[in-house]
Amino acid sequence: MIPAAFEYFAPTSVDEAVSLLREHTDAKVLAGGQSLLPVLRLRLAAPESIVDIGKIDELRGVRDDGDALVIGALTAHTTVQTDPLIGEHTRLISLAAATIADPQVRHRGTFGGSLAHADPAGDLPAVAVALDASMEIAGPDGRRTVGARDFFQGVFSTALADDELLVEIRVPKYTGWGAHYEKFTMVAQGWPIVSVAAAVRLDGDSIAEARVAFSNMGSTPIRAHAVEDSLIGRPATAEAVREAAARAADGTSPVTDLNGDAEYRRHLASVLTRRAVLAAAGTG
Template identity: 80%
Template sequence: MIPAAFDYYAPTSVDEALALLREHDDAKVLAGGQSLMPVLRLRLAAPEVIVDLGRIDELRGIRDDGEALVIGAMTPHSVVQADPSIAEHAKLISLAAAAIGDPQVRHRGTFGGSLAHADPAADLPAVVLALDAEMVIQGPGGRRTVGAADFFEGVFTTTLSEDELLVEIRVPKYTGWGAHYEKFSRVAQQWPIVAVAAAVRLDGGTIAEARVGLSNMGSIPVRATAVEQALVGQPATAEAVRAAAARAADGTSPPTDLNGDAEYRRHLASVLTRRAVLSAAGAG
């Protein structure tokens, strides 16, 4: 399968990339290409112009900005997975990055590219939602910051305009928190049928704070707030976590497809949430 013909540009700065997007109405942005290239090959999209961000060095890298870690949008998953500051202050991201695809995908795919693609079954959207991350977006009017809860608008849809780029992601530090990423797939390296991202802070043997995000339980990633509220103040025991995890599917609208119906996904959400929270609390 061969993509339809297109003009190709490889800018070396964000400003140059934005100028190209303003100049060409029918342009697609290429980050790591792990999602876009199959779409082009199947001719599910046939843009006239491709703007490749791969040569923009300012979009790569991870830095400590005091109260937050800042991840460049073009930073590969493998770099995020291996970064010691991510492992120390945002362990949930390290665990989720390690679970993405296979080594080839993790070396080519990018952190920001996955988020901008906004696949509700992807690994990272639920993680940044659970961690209250902020998306830094640059466009003709300069930069703006959008919380993860407002960034995702629907299946493959975000608040990004066609003339804007996601340039970096700011993640608050969760130093000392326990974390675990749990997902269930029918076959290895496939999109998860359901995935759960959990981070907890313990005070003695009691759960003082909890963050839980769900993938593939709706058209956008979902924050399991009912579970979070039920966990706070409870002991990190199997019984207490099981009771809280039973509310994982509250307020969700899981899809029905060949991998399972909505009721099956609700059951998975409860089971995987229990496992993720117990593991994050060191009791799994």
């Protein structure tokens, strides 16, 4: 299908983009376009204006900022997947980015665009929650920072106001941590029915710290605090991890749809958590 008619703008700075969003209240932001363009073509959305931020070069790239990495919102999935800083300090992001759709989508899709889209089945929102990332948002009144836990507010809903723009993502360093991203899909390159993002730090043979989060186990990414608490101080053995993974569904609210019912998703969460944690610990 052909999208409905819209007015097109291509700002070259963050300030210009924010000004356009404030002036055109029905505008949609176009980053990589891998989520927005299909929606436009199907006419599931018909905005009066499109603000294409693809020419704002300051929104691209990865930089070291001491105890954290800062990732520009327009940084492509492929860059995130292969960047040496991310691979060294926040490897979980690289692993998740490598599973997104196909190479074409990964070359065009953007890190910030995926987060701002806030699809409950998206790969990167769960990673952002697991790693306690924070989002820097630009708006008419300046910039503000929102933690990942508070950024995602519902299905396709975030803390972004209509006249605000996600500009960069700050991720604490997890240097030396093991990481793994595990997901289950019905078809290759499809959205996960459930996915698990896991990062662990070992102290000898025991798990000293753990971070685990799910996608598609609720309307927003969910941090698996019960699993984390059960893992800390325990050996990274199959038995201990299986016992912790049995609590994977605690605090979740999975939906029932054509891909599976809620109980099926709870079972998947437990199985995938066990696999992800063992792999992250290097014992799987």
